[in-house]
Amino acid sequence: MSAEIVSHNLEATDTIVSLRQRLAGLRGQRVLLIWPEAATNLRSKLDLVLIQREADRRAIQLAIVTSDDKQRFYAAELNISCFDTLEASQTSRWKRSRQKLFLPRYHKPSPDLQAEDLEFIAGRLARRNQRSPWRSLIERLAVLVLLTGVVGAALYAVVPSAEVVVSPREEVITVVVDVVADRKANAIRSESGVIPALVLRETVETSATVPATGTVWLDSTSAAAVVTFANLGSGQVDIPRGTILGTSAGEPILFETLADVAVPAGAGQRVDAAVAAMASYRGNVGNVGPGMINTVLGELSDRVSVINLASAAGGSNQSVKTVAAADRSKLLESARIQLQSLAYERMRAGLAESQIIIIESLRIEQERKEWTRFSAAVGAMTSELSLTMRAIVSALVVDDRYARQLTTARIRDKIPANFQLLDDSLTYARGPFKLGRADGQINFTATGSATVRANFNRDHLREQLAGLSLQAARAHLESQAELSEQNPAHILLFPQALRRMPTMAVRIQVRERERQ
Template identity: 30%
Template sequence: MKTQLLYLDPYDDPASAREKLRWVQADRVVLVWPSHGRILRRSGDLVLLQREAARRAARLAILCHDPDVRQHAQRLGLPVFDDLPSVTQLTWPADSHRRPAFVRRRPLPQRPSALGRRPAAGSRSARSDTQRAFWMLFVIASMVGLVVVVGPAAIIELPVATSERSASFVVSFDPGVTSPSAVALPGRRLRVEVEGEVQLPTQGRVLVPSARATGIARFTNRSTESVVLPEGTGLRTVGTAPQRFETTERALVPAGVGAEVLVPIRAAAGGPQGNVAAGAIVAVEGTLGLQVSVTNPEPTAGGAVEMRPGVTPADAAAARLALERRLQQQANAELREQLREGEDLAPGSLRFVQELDSEIAPALGDASEIVQARLRVIAEGLAYDRVQLAAAAASALRGRVGETERILPDSIRVELTPRSDTDGAQYQAVARAMSLPIVDEASLAGALAGATVEEVTRQLSELEAARSPSLRLWPAWWPRLPLLSLRIRTIVVPVVP
């Protein structure tokens, strides 16, 4: 005979299990319970499944480890298996061809009366009606009382004027301190290397050579042979500021001692310094100076200068200052990336501690319409914990308020100013915060519990700290405040004057 395994799911109910049985096409059906979850645990569920299997002309068996299901199945005469191998190895009990079982209800035991006989039907009915009416009234009264006590709710808003308090104290952020104290808070030194360059238009003007001086040099032969003077032969003056000249063309000094030749010359550098007096040029560069002598029979002339945009000390200083400001912004951004959660940079702590490289180009005095500055430095900053600073500020502010006031923690603001006499090691801190009078919300709610709206309005108007208090009731038509103080919520609203 053909046996079919039908697996149940943890969410199956009698209806879904019967739907699965409708698709059975075997003579024997084994319902396999899931390993997790407890389903179809009632005897009536198995009866419905047994009837559905009987309609399909199939025998029903159970594979389950639930003791309740196994017990119900055995009472109904259904085969019960422990695992899958036993389904094929064990012999199914013979089919008795009996009809599916029906679940019969057990009759309720009768309660004997005190006299050994049943009470009259009329008296029993009257007593039952009385008891039902009593319990119904009791439940209704309990619900009404619960609604009266727990149902209503009230919200009291007390606008309270605040006042500003301030305190001044000295604080230092020391990297060597591990725990906060009255005068020092832990700090961290942060370092970063930054570099950059900047170009600015020059604002100054400098004298720039515009023309070179020219003239005539006379060469005299000191030997008996002719001497060739190549173009560009160097000549010099003597003195503390010698000037250099060059010949502008090739020349030949005739042979013979005392032979002369005139050659045009030009100053090597532009400017009026090339305008020298007659006879100032007396030296020939190189070995030619041993063969010929030189002089200028006439003064040289034509050397001149003109004013052009150029690099002045003011331009260099402006470029350096602009670059330092840019690098400070860059260092500030990079140092903030190193901050931990809750930290901040101490104001004025950012400084350049080491200059690695710097350059100003062009050089001072050079003609140029722009000046370029390059700089590479190591910047250092000091990090501190904002929470620890706020705690120190709150401690300083407590001495400024009385016992009837309290400081609003979210309103604390601290301004730090570096002290010039401590080289950035200490800061003058000014803490400011808003304070407001202390209102005992629990006592106020207890005093107003159960009072009428008129009484509450009168009592709230007598509070010195509150300004124009408001009352909201739920439901709005309820004449009194809740009897439970827990259902009264008092909200203190700070008001800035």
């Protein structure tokens, strides 16, 4: 063995394979493997055993340089020289490996057979050769038939398959619950149908204006006109002042003459006279058109006729608007409606989607005299009346989720045994709200419905169907109370010509028909 030492610094990427390649060309030499302190590879005992075994195969005297305590311990167990530094490896004595790395060959080849053994084997072959050819053929045929039967039975059990499509029985459950929403309740009481109700209060302010409807008449003037009297007889007719004339259409409007006049003698003689509307017909009501004043009232009606050839004019009314008591009541009612509407919008803005304000419970809870300010008193002369008003408005709020929970609980109480609820089939409807007899209570009806489906054991059904004929399998499925009568089960066989269910239950697939 060469006295020269061949040093190898291990790298972080070195493996057993790469190290074997390095040792391949170093047969019969002294090899020193140096582990860097930062290296983490090839530090286990198994790695050292494999390295030492490779070195022994190539007659290499192996030593290592490492500071790892565990690696030094493994090297001592394997009788491998281990040094702290490169200088120590050059001055110190190296160990020779005495570790048994290869198993001894305990199992040696068997000795040659003895003559009596050969004689026994030869006799057995001779007896076999003495058998009848027919017997051998029959035995072979029997084995072939047996194997064919086994293979056929295996294929009969494994190859056939079936798919059974079933529709579980379904029922619809409907409940109608009389619900009482009570502001004094703090939890759902399923037995009595009571759910909590929330009281909301809002302080709101608004302004409103209405036109004044009262009227005060200040002064008026009478309409005046010129009429023409015509003599109906042969003598002169004297018409005194204050003679009353009137209109003939609709309700008469009365006029009176303003001076004495005389109609000349002779039929058809005419004279003009000034007239004015009487005091009870003052104002623009006396402004009548031509020909409207055509009636003489009194004893002169048979002696003269009268007509106005021009319109009566000059009648006028003078009045002002005042605040009536009805205006005040109307404005107060309008402001209250606005306050409730404003409070409703504010309440609704802060509620969840499932919370509902009961419109029937919306009311003005508190008004104060100092919160109600009118712009004018009753009788004041003005064209409009304004009001600024503040009030506290309250309302009851019902959470629809509570009513849904109540109806769902009632539905669950009615689910028959061996049935399960289909959650996606739950429906809910709410009736109109009604104010309860007690203050703070709201009554309404909640209607809920859901579909329940029968449970069935698929594994048990597969075991029952295994090995049955197609007709018997259909009859068995029809007899199952858990399956729907309206949608009978459907069986798909492979191969179809078999007309019998597979003997192995695992070859039967049972699935539910999709819901429509």
